[in-house]
Structure formats: structure tokens, C-alpha cells
Amino acid sequence: MRSVPFRRGAVTPIHPRGGAVTNLLRHRRTAFAGGLSLLVLLVLLLPGCRLLDDRASPQPGGAPSSSPVGTEAPVASPSGSPAASPTPSPSPSDAARKVTLAAVGDVLIHSSIYKDAQVAGGGYEFTHMFEPIRRYIESADLAMVNQESVIGGEALGLSDYPRFNSPYEVGDTLKAVGFDIVNLANNHTLDRGEEAITNEIHYLNGLGLVYTGAYLSEDDRQRIRVVEKNGLTFAFLSYTYGTNGIPVPKGKPYLVNLIDNDRAAADIAAARKLADVVIVSAHFGVEYMDEPSEAQEQFARAAAEAGADIVIGHHPHVLQPMEWIETAFGRRTFVAYSLGNFIAAQDGARTQTGGILQLDIEKRGGTVTVSNPRFLPTWIHMTNWRQFRIVPLRDAGTDQLPNAAAFGKQVAALVGSRMPELTIVGD
Numbered sequence: 001m002r003s004v005p006f007r008r009g010a011v012t013p014i015h016p017r018g019g020a021v022t023n024l025l026r027h028r029r030t031a032f033a034g035g036l037s038l039l040v041l042l043v044l045l046l047p048g049c050r051l052l053d054d055r056a057s058p059q060p061g062g063a064p065s066s067s068p069v070g071t072e073a074p075v076a077s078p079s080g081s082p083a084a085s086p087t088p089s090p091s092p093s094d095a096a097r098k099v100t101l102a103a104v105g106d107v108l109i110h111s112s113i114y115k116d117a118q119v120a121g122g123g124y125e126f127t128h129m130f131e132p133i134r135r136y137i138e139s140a141d142l143a144m145v146n147q148e149s150v151i152g153g154e155a156l157g158l159s160d161y162p163r164f165n166s167p168y169e170v171g172d173t174l175k176a177v178g179f180d181i182v183n184l185a186n187n188h189t190l191d192r193g194e195e196a197i198t199n200e201i202h203y204l205n206g207l208g209l210v211y212t213g214a215y216l217s218e219d220d221r222q223r224i225r226v227v228e229k230n231g232l233t234f235a236f237l238s239y240t241y242g243t244n245g246i247p248v249p250k251g252k253p254y255l256v257n258l259i260d261n262d263r264a265a266a267d268i269a270a271a272r273k274l275a276d277v278v279i280v281s282a283h284f285g286v287e288y289m290d291e292p293s294e295a296q297e298q299f300a301r302a303a304a305e306a307g308a309d310i311v312i313g314h315h316p317h318v319l320q321p322m323e324w325i326e327t328a329f330g331r332r333t334f335v336a337y338s339l340g341n342f343i344a345a346q347d348g349a350r351t352q353t354g355g356i357l358q359l360d361i362e363k364r365g366g367t368v369t370v371s372n373p374r375f376l377p378t379w380i381h382m383t384n385w386r387q388f389r390i391v392p393l394r395d396a397g398t399d400q401l402p403n404a405a406a407f408g409k410q411v412a413a414l415v416g417s418r419m420p421e422l423t424i425v426g427d
């Protein structure tokens with residue numbers, strides 16, 4: 001299943017080298033000393049996009065909107081709508097430019113999941129597992145995911161913990177259900193070596209998905225990914241705390257972006273010059289901990305002070321709180337410390353719970369605000385390690401989660417413990 005339906009109308013990705021990565025700005029750090037060296041900016045023309053919450057009024061001060069969203073969200077299917085003429089750009093002075101961003105945690109394809117996805121006659125099909133929550137991804141203007149298990153393809157030999165390798169069809173599903181940006185920097189990036197990473201990147205490129213955190217070359221790493229949407233530009237950076245003790249191949253640090261505060265600060269500063277909004281993926285923390293570690297808080301603070309607008313965390317396999325970090329310069333940065341497992345085969349209520357974060361990002365009169373954080377808790381349905389489905393937590397069913405109502409309250413209390421205005425969708 002290599003051919004997947006493209007939603008949101010036609011996208012015409014152009015890559016400086018003729019590849020299929022959408023919207024790249026070429027960046028050489030050294031070039032910034034003497035001025036910007038911007039080679040290519042591509043504009044995604046995505047007509048017909050629907051925001052999850054079109055009713056939310058702009059919140060110039062970043063004050064939260066109380067509008068609960070999601071359950072009634074219409075899913076526009078703009079495929080086939082004309083993409084030839086650009087959306088007229090309102091002048092920044094008289095209109096807000098608004099983008100809804102969605103983010104989820106780990107897609108970790110254990111063997112029981114790919115076995116469950118096997119299709120008679122060959123190949124794999126994962127999309128139906130995402131179907132129950134698909135509309136929450138599709139209806140966002142931009143959606144990002146952490147691809148925890150490398151998508152090296154079946155020919156390389158599929159594998160499970162501790163060194164994962166997943167079939168290409170996982171990538172097809174990410175594309176089909178509406179993800180745009182795929183984080184590759186995590187502790188499993190090097191599980192199956194350079195070949196798996198290269199395979200994965202080529203495959204995602206072919207799908208027109210933007211990848212961050214693992215790269216083909218140093219040159220590739222130096223190109224900060226910038227995506228334009230609704231007149232706003234977004235730069236994406238990704239880092240991981242480590243690679244499970246697997247050494248990074250000598251001379252090839254670009255294969256996985258390790259956390260290095262100085263480097264991240266320099267990258268973020270460079271990204272700020274390229275884009276309105278800087279989003280950092282951080283694979284960090286201690287597994288199965290409900291609260292962020294000191295290291296997580298310290299990195300999030302450093303990223304915020306360096307100029308990140310949003311920090312999206314993952315790795316602990318469980319949910320952790322979200323919070324605003326007020327920076328020394330009077331800005332504020334949204335942080336989600338861990339979005340938990342989105343799909344994985346880890347038995348237990350906490351590890352079967354993840355969620356879809358949504359944020360509104362607006363630019364008005366030159367000022368960017370991030371507001372209206374909302375979160376749909378999700379549940380990884382499985383029966384005897386089969387019948388995997390990602391469903392809203394509220395739909396988990398008592399056979400899966402006998403005390404679902406009480407557990408849902410605990411989840412809401414945890415993720416919102418540092419952010420009272422967080423809207424829990426589907427309460």
C-alpha cells in the first residue's frame with residue numbers, strides 16, 4: 001500500500017535537490033554570521049482546511065479559550081478541490097493568521113502490532129487501527145508524531161524490542177491519517193543501524209512527509225525544516241537524550257540528533273530567524289514516571305529561553321503534565337513533557353493511554369500567540385495482543401478499562417495539574 005490518498009488538497013513539494021520533502025529552508029549555521037542565506041521557501045497551498053474549533057476567538061494575550069472542541073469536529077475532505085490559486089493572504093495588520101497544531105506521542109510498533117496488521121497475501125495494513133481517532137489528526141492544519149520504531153522496511157527483517165524495525169506501511173498510515181511532521185530522534189533511532197534510517201528517510205521523503213531528528217548527511221541536518229501554513233511559518237527541531245547505549249557511528253552524528261543544550265540553543269536561534277514559530281521535539285525523561293525529571297525541566301527551560309515557542313516531549317511511555325514556561329524575556333513557551341504512547345503493545349492502563357494535543361497558533365500584527373490548549377486522551381485497545389485500535393479514552397469500554405470514568409479523571413488531573421486552563425476533550 002504505497003499509494004495513499006492525499007488529504008487537504010494537492011501539495012506540491014519541491015526539494016532543493018529534487019526530493020519530496022516539503023517546504024525546506026536551507027540553513028547553514030555559518031551563513032547566519034554574514035546574513036541569512038535562504039535558498040528555498042515553499043508554500044503549501046492547502047485549501048479547504050478546517051480547524052477543529054473554528055469558533056474559538058483570537059486570544060491576543062494568549063488567554064485560554066474555554067471552548068471544548070473535537071467531538072463535533074467536521075472532517076473536511078478537500079481532495080479534489082483546486083490547489084492552483086494561492087489563498088489570498090490578508091495583511092498582518094488587519095487579520096489574524098491561525099493554525100491548529102496537533103501532536104501525539106510514540107508510535108512504537110511491537111511485533112504483536114505488525115502481526116495484527118498482516119494482510120493475507122502479503123504486506124501490512126495499519127490505517128484501520130488509527131481510524132477511530134483519525135479525524136482529530138486530519139482536522140488539524142499541521143500534525144506531528146514521534147515515530148519511535150524505525151521504519152526500515154520488511155526486507156531488512158522486521159523486529160521487536162529491544163531493537164525495533166517496522167514495515168514501510170507504518171509510514172503509509174502516518175501519511176494517510178494526516179500527519180505532516182515525523183520525529184525520528186529517539187532512543188530507538190539506531191536500533192537497526194544506518195541502513196534502516198536511510199530506508200526510513202527515503203520512504204518518508206517519497207510520501208512527502210517532513211522528517212526531523214535523523215538525517216542523511218550533515219548537510220541534511222543543517223537544513224532546518226520550515227513549513228508554511230496559512231501564512232505562518234513553522235520551524236521543527238528534534239533531539240533525543242540517547243540511543244540505548246548504541247554508539248553513534250563515527251563521523252556520522254547527523255544520523256541522530258542528541259540533546260546538547262548549546263547546540264539546541266544555536267539551532268533554535270537560527271530557526272527563529274527562519275520562521276514565525278519554533279517547535280522542538282524532545283525525547284527525554286524517565287520511563288513510566290508521571291512527573292518530568294529535573295533534566296526534562298532543565299532542557300525545556302533552556303529551549304524556552306533560547307526561543308522555542310512549543311516543546312513537545314515523549315519517551316516515558318506515560319502521560320506527564322503540560323505547562324507554560326515564562327521566559328526571562330517575557331515570552332511564554334508551551335511545554336508538554338510527555339504525550340505517552342500513541343500506539344504500542346505495552347500492557348497496563350498508564351502505558352495504554354496517550355492523547356492528541358491541539359494548540360491554536362496565531363499571528364496578529366507581528367505577534368505570535370499559542371493558545372487554547374486542549375487534549376483528547378486516547379486508549380490503545382487490544383484483546384489478547386490483537387485487535388489493536390487507538391480510540392478516545394472515553395470509548396475504551398469497560399471490558400478494556402473497568403474503572404474508565406475514574407481513570408479518565410486521574411488522567412485529566414495529571415496532564416492539567418500545571419495548566420488549569422487545559423481543556424480535556426471528551427470528558
Ligand SMILES: [Zn+2]
Pocket residue numbers: 148186187188283314315316
Ligand atoms: Zn523512547
